[in-house]
Amino acid sequence: MIAFIIIELLIGLFALGGIYGAIHLIARRFFGSRHTMLAIEILTQRDAESAEVLIRDALFSVLTLRSGKIAVLTTEKLLEEEGFQKILKRYGVDVRVVAEKK
Numbered sequence: 001m002i003a004f005i006i007i008e009l010l011i012g013l014f015a016l017g018g019i020y021g022a023i024h025l026i027a028r029r030f031f032g033s034r035h036t037m038l039a040i041e042i043l044t045q046r047d048a049e050s051a052e053v054l055i056r057d058a059l060f061s062v063l064t065l066r067s068g069k070i071a072v073l074t075t076e077k078l079l080e081e082e083g084f085q086k087i088l089k090r091y092g093v094d095v096r097v098v099a100e101k102k
Contacts, residue, residue: 028064037069038062040093043100048078055091075100 038058042051051072058070071094078084079097088095 025064029066032064032066034067036065037067037071037094038065039071039073039096042072042074042078042084043098045078048074048081048084051084051087052091055087055093059091069094071096073098 038061040054040058042048042054047054055070055072062068062070070091072088073096074084076097077100079095
């Protein structure tokens with residue numbers, strides 16, 4: 001009998017946590033800042049090769065942002081690659097050129 005009550009209390013706590021999470025997610029999407037964007041830093045050749053995976057991963061996170069924008073921070077050298085440019089155009093992300101690391 002006591003175990004049944006404890007299980008019901010735990011289920012209730014998890015339900016409250018789920019409701020809170022859903023309300024928080026919706027509130028962040030509709031009432032969050034319009035000036036926030038998600039940035040992906042692609043500064044090496046290895047990162048550029050997996051750029052599509054990085055951008056797709058960011059697309060799931062950007063759903064909670066009101067602006068819905070993703071920016072890719074990259075170097076001029078990597079931006080010259082044709083395959084990398086195609087990926088950036090396909091997903092329509094903002095591109096920002098930064099100085100190369102030394």
